[in-house]
Amino acid sequence: MSRASNRFDTKKVNSELVTLTYGALVAQMVKDAENTDDVSKQLERLGYNMGVRLIEDFLAKTGTGRCMDLKDTADKIQSAFKMYLGVQPNVANWSPGGDEFSFILDTNPLTDLVELPDDLKNLKYCNIICGVIRGALEMVQLDVQSWIVQDQLKGDQNTEIRVKFIRRLEDAMPAGED
Amino acid sequence: MCDQSVFEIFHSELVNYVIQNNETQLKNTSKTHGEDLSNLEYIGFSTGFRIIERLTRELPRFRDELDTMKFICTDFWSAIYMKQIDNLRTNHQGIYVLQDNCFRYLSKLSNTKQYLDLSPRYVTFTCGLLRGSLANLGIRSIVTAEVQTMPSCKFHIQVQRN
Amino acid sequence: MAVCVAIIGKDNSPKFLSSLNPDEELCFQYKILSSLDIVEEKIHGVNRATDNRELFLGLLYALETHKIYGYVTNTKMKFIIVVDSSNIALRDNEIRSMFRKIHSEYADIICNPFYIPGEPITFKSFANNIKNIMTGTV
Numbered sequence: 001m002s003r004a005s006n007r008f009d010t011k012k013v014n015s016e017l018v019t020l021t022y023g024a025l026v027a028q029m030v031k032d033a034e035n036t037d038d039v040s041k042q043l044e045r046l047g048y049n050m051g052v053r054l055i056e057d058f059l060a061k062t063g064t065g066r067c068m069d070l071k072d073t074a075d076k077i078q079s080a081f082k083m084y085l086g087v088q089p090n091v092a093n094w095s096p097g098g099d100e101f102s103f104i105l106d107t108n109p110l111t112d113l114v115e116l117p118d119d120l121k122n123l124k125y126c127n128i129i130c131g132v133i134r135g136a137l138e139m140v141q142l143d144v145q146s147w148i149v150q151d152q153l154k155g156d157q158n159t160e161i162r163v164k165f166i167r168r169l170e171d172a173m174p175a176g177e178d
Numbered sequence: 179m180c181d182q183s184v185f186e187i188f189h190s191e192l193v194n195y196v197i198q199n200n201e202t203q204l205k206n207t208s209k210t211h212g213e214d215l216s217n218l219e220y221i222g223f224s225t226g227f228r229i230i231e232r233l234t235r236e237l238p239r240f241r242d243e244l245d246t247m248k249f250i251c252t253d254f255w256s257a258i259y260m261k262q263i264d265n266l267r268t269n270h271q272g273i274y275v276l277q278d279n280c281f282r283y284l285s286k287l288s289n290t291k292q293y294l295d296l297s298p299r300y301v302t303f304t305c306g307l308l309r310g311s312l313a314n315l316g317i318r319s320i321v322t323a324e325v326q327t328m329p330s331c332k333f334h335i336q337v338q339r340n
Numbered sequence: 341m342a343v344c345v346a347i348i349g350k351d352n353s354p355k356f357l358s359s360l361n362p363d364e365e366l367c368f369q370y371k372i373l374s375s376l377d378i379v380e381e382k383i384h385g386v387n388r389a390t391d392n393r394e395l396f397l398g399l400l401y402a403l404e405t406h407k408i409y410g411y412v413t414n415t416k417m418k419f420i421i422v423v424d425s426s427n428i429a430l431r432d433n434e435i436r437s438m439f440r441k442i443h444s445e446y447a448d449i450i451c452n453p454f455y456i457p458g459e460p461i462t463f464k465s466f467a468n469n470i471k472n473i474m475t476g477t478v
Contacts, residue, residue, distance in 0.1 A: 008233060008257040016229060016451070017258060018185050021303075023453025024224040025192060028217055032199055042195075049191050057183045084184045113451035115463060120454070227457055231450045234414035235443055238393035239383075314415045314457070316350060 015086060015109050022110055026125065040124035047131020048138075054084065055136040066140075070165055073142065074101055077133060077163075085109055089161075099165040102149060106158050116153050125153050129161055141169040182260070189283060193218065193299045215302040222306020223313070230311040233257065243337070246315055247274055254311065272337035276308075277330070284329035297325040301333075308333060341430065342438060342474040343406070344368040344422035347446065349458060350415075352376055356461040358470050359422075372420045375400045375408045379418055382410070395443075396436050411439040417446065441473045 029039045058080050067073040074091045082088050089103040130146035137144050143166040150160035196218045240246045251263035265277040283300040287293050301323040309321040318338040325331050347356040359365045378400045397410040411419040419442050449466050
């Protein structure tokens with residue numbers, strides 16, 4: 001009785017499991033927190049913790065080496081989106097200095113069939129993704145900021161997540177520091 | 179579609195969130211006398227309730243309670259945990275024991291008695307998932323988990339009849 | 341084309357009701373709630389067709405002016421469709437298809453974390469989608 005049966009498409013079920021559990025978690029956080037901003041921050045932090053672990057999984061599964069530059073990094077994150085969320089965002093809106101860019105998502109399993117109620121219009125529902133990006137990149141010595149620019153849940157055409165490179169982190173602590 | 183590892187890592191962070199939230203709200207933090215994992219169980223309940231609605235959309239009606247339990251042990255468990263329940267026992271009077279010899283969230287913790295006291299954290303979501311799924315199928319129950327040797331886990335379902 | 345659609349919960353309390361003509365709504369409510377007895381009969385009754393495990397229950401009863409059809413999900417949600425008797429062009433298959441679409445809509449609203457199952461459904465988008473199914477524009 002141990003072999004898996006094939007009645008359901010396990011990939012689809014897994015996707016729905018993530019969507020539903022994420023939704024239940026957000027609903028719980030809304031109950032626990034004092035205000036919507038707190039929830040948005042907590043989602044980002046939770047995403048950060050996930051990103052720190054997901055990067056290990058990603059590097060192990062893809063055997064990828066160091067990124068040459070930010071464009072390379074953006075491409076790698078793009079394939080991570082495909083691998084982990086099953087969506088392929090567009091990388092666009094590069095800043096003139098080449099230190100900022102956006103991921104444009106026209107579909108997002110996390111927000112599938114979600115409708116924000118009126119009293120939660122300020123909630124950054126997808127903030128977990130910003131956190132994942134920040135956490136994952138910190139593990140490869142990149143300090144970045146990530147935030148939501150456009151949000152489908154707020155009526156925009158697409159969801160746009162912007163990433164800004166701040167600085168490269170030191171690989172090792174300088175001698176003399178504890 | 180999502181990769182498996184996403185949900186596993188997300189599940190861990192879910193557990194961490196509930197534990198940390200308990201600490202900030204100064205709830206019971208004793209590890210030995212049962213942490214307050216009721217929020218985690220409720221998240222599982224909510225998810226199970228909803229996912230079963232979607233999973234059973236195309237299926238014919240279940241014949242009876244045992245038929246429903248068999249579905250949970252086979253198709254449902256396979257869809258979510260990539261394997262079937264290894265052993266189902268029942269006293270035919272509303273008590274069911276579902277045994278999973280290699281429960282997914284415990285197999286990453288350990289294969290021995292190490293971390294046994296942390297095991298409740300990793301089975302509570304699933305208890306809720308089971309309770310929610312059964313509830314939406316019209317079966318009210320209490321679901322608990324028994325872990326003696328990781329990664330094996332027994333889920334005890336006690337059906338509540340009026 | 342349906343004139344009225346109702347979604348009734350496990351406890352037989354209505355979760356959603358929509359009619360094309362708001363004046364007839366109260367009258368339909370009464371008819372629909374009465375038809376629930378027949379639904380129970382079909383699922384649990386002594387006269388039920390043995391081993392009929394289909395979700396679509398067929399015609400529940402026919403009035404002079406309207407026909408009432410039923411459908412019960414595995415999760416004990418009951419969907420009721422009321423059609424005008426004069427609409428003879430409407431075939432069984434079309435009714436089944438409408439029920440499947442309604443079921444699909446319901447399964448979708450369940451995914452909204454801000455909808456608590458068991459509460460009445462008040463989302464405008466849901467109401468619009470059901471109206472489209474009723475008028476056959478889907």
